[in-house]
Amino acid sequence: MGxxxxxxxxxxxxxxAYHSNSVNVLIHVFFVWPIFFSSLILFDLTPPILHVPLLGGFDLNFSFFFALFYAVFYISLDRYAGSFAALLCLLCWFGSKSLAAQLGFSLAWKLLQSLFGYEPYPGFHANVLKKIEVDREEWQARKHK
Structure with a gap:
């Protein structure tokens, strides 16, 4: 129609055309939304783009606009089924925002490093590992005193 x-x-x-294999279809059905959800968690680490003063004030970042883009896209494709997909997008955004807040910034970045080998700059991971070892040694020394 469009x-x-x-x-x-x-x-x-x-x-x-590209998902005619039944195993591929099952993988797609079960993993697209978790991948979307995980992406929103990582995108929640981005800086705020817009501050909304309503309800005590809250910030909107790339995570919100990513979810909003897909919500609007799905509604634009089909008003009825797209509304359901849009609702799922926004529920994923609320859930991912909550989980990201519980994980905290450093744990989420550790997730990025573990999964993708991300480093903000060369040598970052090696420097952190050295500092972890020093902190462990100091903790063990205090523990044995």
């Missing part, structure tokens, strides 16, 4: 990016038939045809 053209280009908002052509629902084109999206379904593309999906059908």
């Amino acid at each position: 053209k280009g990016l908002l052509d629902l038939e084109k999206h379904f045809a593309f999906y059908g």
Whole structure:
């Protein structure tokens, strides 16, 4: 019905062409939303883009706008099914924001380093490991006194 990016038939045809294997379809069904959710957790670490003064004030960052983009995209494709997908996007955003707040910044960055080998600058991970070892040695020394 639509053209280009908002052509629902084109999206379904593309999906059908590349996801005809039943195992592939199951993997897609079970892992797309968890990947989306995980992405939102990592994107929650980005700096605020907009401050909303309502309800005591809160900041919106890339995580919110990423979820909003997909919510609007799904609604644009199909008003009814897209509304359900948009609701899932926003629920993922609320849940990921909550989990990111519980994990804290340093644990989430540790996740990034562990999974992707991310370093803010060369030698960062090696320097942190050295400091961890020094802290452990100091803790052990205090523990044995």
